[in-house]
Every structure is written in C-alpha cells, then in structure tokens.
Amino acid sequence: MRISHWVVLLTAGAVLSGCATLSEDECLTADWYGIGYADAAAGKASSQVASHRKACSKHGVSLDIDDYLSGYDEGLYRFCTRSVGYSKGLDGYDYTGICPSHLENNFMDGYILGSEIYDASREVRSLSSQLSNQDNKINELEDNIAAKTTLMLSDQVDVAQRYELNTEMENMRDEIIELERSNERLHYQIDDLNALISELELDYRYGEEL
Template sequence: MKKLITSALLSISFVGCASQLKKECESTNWFKYGEEVALRGEWLSSDAKLLSCRKEEAEISESQADLGFKSGRQKYCTGTNTYLVGKSGDPFSKDLCDTPTLKSLVSDYNKGLRDYCSKANGFNAGSSGKKYKNLCPADLETKFLPEYKKGRLKYVEAQIKNLENRQRDLQLAISNKNTQVVTTRMNFMGVQNRRNLLESQKSFAQSTNNLSEVGRLNTELQNLDWELTRARQDVDRAETEKRNLESELDQTGKTIAEFRLEMAGL
C-alpha cells in the first residue's frame, strides 16, 4: 500500500513539473522570444527552450517564433549591432548574416572588438563580471589582460564576500528550519496517537455493540484524518524547504571554491 501511495505521489509530482513547463511554454510570447534568440547570435532550430516545449507537446506558435527570429536576424545583421557585439566582447555569428554586406559587418565587429580590448576598457570589462572569451587580437591582449585581471579580481572578491554572507544566512535558516521540522513531526505524531486511541475506543464500542458511540467516534476519526493530512503536509513542506536550503548552501560552497580557485590565478 505504501509503495502504491509513493508511486502515486511521484506521478503527481512529475505531472506537476511537466504541467508547469507546459504552462510556461504556452504563455511565452514566441515572436519576442524568437527575436531574442537571433539577437543572441543563435539559431532557433537548436534553441533548448523551444526543443523542450516541442518535446512537452505544448501549444506553441511556431510561425510567430519564426517571424520573430527573422526580425531579430535582420536587427542582428546591421553594422550598428555588430559593432556593439564586438564592443561587448562577444563572438559574432557570421553564419546568421548571409548577406552581401557581410564583409562590412565583420569590419564593424572588429572595430567594436578592438574598443573592447583596449587597455582603458580592461578594468571595467573585468569588474563587470563577464568572463573574457579569448577574442582579443594578440597586439591588444597583452595590455588588455593585466587590467582585465585587476577588475576581475575585484569582482571575484566581492562575489566571495556576498556568498559568504549568504552562507551564514543559510546556516541560520537551516537551523531554524530544523526546529520547524522537529515541531511538525511531533505534531504529526501527536495527531497519529490521538487517532490510534480513537480507533481503540471504536473497537471497544463495536465489541459492546454501542452503535451511537461508534457513530460519534467515526465522525471524530474523519475530522482527525483531515487534521492528519494537514499535519503530514506540514512535515513534507518543512522537510522540502530544509532540503532546498541545504542544496543552496552546498551550491554556494561550491561556487565560493570555484571563485577562490580562479582568484589564485589572477
């Protein structure tokens, strides 16, 4: 019986997750999303979200996504935009811009990239939090990288400090949540014990053929069943929240370790 209940709960959980993804897919503005994909320099055909929504068999507007992608592609393949792509230190997706003006677009991109890779921009590029993508020309990189690393070091130190503060907050939250878990479990056990007592009284009433007492106890048992369900839900909720906090604490520790490792090389 317990296995059946567990299986049912797992099925409900899976359906809930799937339904949430399906709702998100069906509420998406697909024209806008398609446009965003193109402006990121990516192809709609390999977009992870669109592929997931198709797999979920959600009702999505493929035509709107395609129109949005075409609109974004037109905007992406302009001299002004390709310059900004370079100025941001990002790669330029030339394959998206199959036009006679491609040579000019590449030239604008390279101008932007050289501005990004200037020594004067190095510190700001590093402190922005955006990782260097190894795109700078060799003649600029030697002067850019030392300044970039100074800015990146400042960013990493600030992130470690913030994450360590978050660690302390999470540790306190987990301690408080542990208390809540114990409290909800005790409450659940208390309700369960009261129910067991009523079941014993009901059995005695049945053995003495006290039908009125049996009826009264059945009503109380029904009320206790609802209370037991709520108590079980409180336990589950508290335990889930505790696991989520512990998971975040674990991930925070890993991120700090990654930043410390990076900091050692700056």
C-alpha cells in the first residue's frame, strides 16, 4: 500500500500540529500508512502508535499496525538524512535513536554539527545577555557617580559627608573597572563562539558538496 504525495503532506500537517490524539473522524478515515510515515518524518518514536491506538479505541476503531509500521519505516528514509539531522540539531531536537543503523551515520553527521551550533548559539545568547546587564550596571554606576559629584560640590553637605561621598564614588569606580574587564572577557568569548559557529557551518556546507 502506498499513498499520494498530497495525502502524506496533509497527514503530516495534522500530526505536526501538536495533536496528542486523533479525532473520531480521523480514526474512521485513518490512513495508517500515511500516519506512520508522517510520524517518522517528524522524528517521532514508533511508540507514538500507542497514543493513536488509545485514541481510536475510544471510537471503536482498530489500528492497522502493519500499515502503520510500513509507513513508519518508509518515513524514516525521509527523516534520517544529513540535512534533516542538521536542521533538527539546530532546533535543539533530542534525538532518541530512531534511525536504523544503515541510516543513522548519515543522520548523525548532520545532527552533531547542528547540535554543536545550537549549543554555541545558546551560549552566545547567554553571554550577550550578561554583557547587556553589565553594560546597564556600568551606566547606572556612572549616573550615580555624576549625581554624587553634583551633591558633593553643593552647599548641602559638610566635610564629613563629602569624604563619605568620595569614598562611595571610588568604590563605584572600582566596580566599573571590574565590570569593564569582565565585559572584555565576554567579548572575547562571544567572538570565539561566533568563529566556532562559522567553522561548523562551513563544515556542514563542505560536507554537502562532497
């Protein structure tokens, strides 16, 4: 049994939409080969069939396991490719070993590269957020120093208060220096990670050309 290209796409759309179970109409008109194909093409484990079986049993419909698994096996050929592995790695997909041994190496070649880029990109976002927070802290400290300088030069404070304000400003200047040093290290880390990402992207493109 085989299905048309349009049936595959329509079934895949239904499965990928996030439905945990099938409706009564879907069970009654189910193309189990197509559903199996779509599940595999979406990277879902074959155990997904259990939720389909449970959903349809409520409506008195039996699942055709042979058709489902036949479609599932065929769908793995669409999923277990280098390009899909790379795309899934970029998305942070948690691979559970669904590809058969004769397809897995090709899938993993792309998946590992994509996953490394995903991890490096996530680290870049984390470091960039830290950098932004520290920039904001530096601006806040500089504003405080300016305000305290204005206050210290006014007639509203005495000598002792001026001394106290000066000490506070010195501490804030020291904190700014430490933050600026930290920011410099963060910039280096971000640059290194971006260089790694570019290298990994080139590795993938080079592999595609082979």
